[in-house]
Amino acid sequence: MTDGALLDQGWRIQFLLSGILVFVRLWIRLAVSGSKVFERASQEAAATQGTERAPVLEVLRHHWRKTLVAVVYQGYRPGRRSQGRGPGRAALLTAPPRPRS
Numbered sequence: 001m002t003d004g005a006l007l008d009q010g011w012r013i014q015f016l017l018s019g020i021l022v023f024v025r026l027w028i029r030l031a032v033s034g035s036k037v038f039e040r041a042s043q044e045a046a047a048t049q050g051t052e053r054a055p056v057l058e059v060l061r062h063h064w065r066k067t068l069v070a071v072v073y074q075g076y077r078p079g080r081r082s083q084g085r086g087p088g089r090a091a092l093l094t095a096p097p098r099p100r101s
Contacts, residue, residue, distance in 0.1 A: 034042070060067060 033039075
């Protein structure tokens with residue numbers, strides 16, 4: 001592959017290989033079953049803990065305010081930083097944690 005072709009198209013090779021590896025990993029994961037000890041332990045844990053069927057809904061139901069704040073902040077922050085306004089990178093990385101109430 002020439003240097004020009006590598007710069008134009010070569011970067012796609014890594015994405016193609018990673019996509020293939022994702023399917024290989026999925027195939028292996030579905031083909032191999034867990035050990036009997038693991039299966040028994042996971043069944044006992046599910047029976048005693050009552051595993052949630054939809055953890056995302058559980059988070060939205062009980063922690064919707066914190067989730068809303070995080071979504072709004074993540075949507076607001078990149079635009080403000082790219083325009084030269086808002087807190088700088090150092091301020092975002094070194095902000096002290098808020099006390100728990």
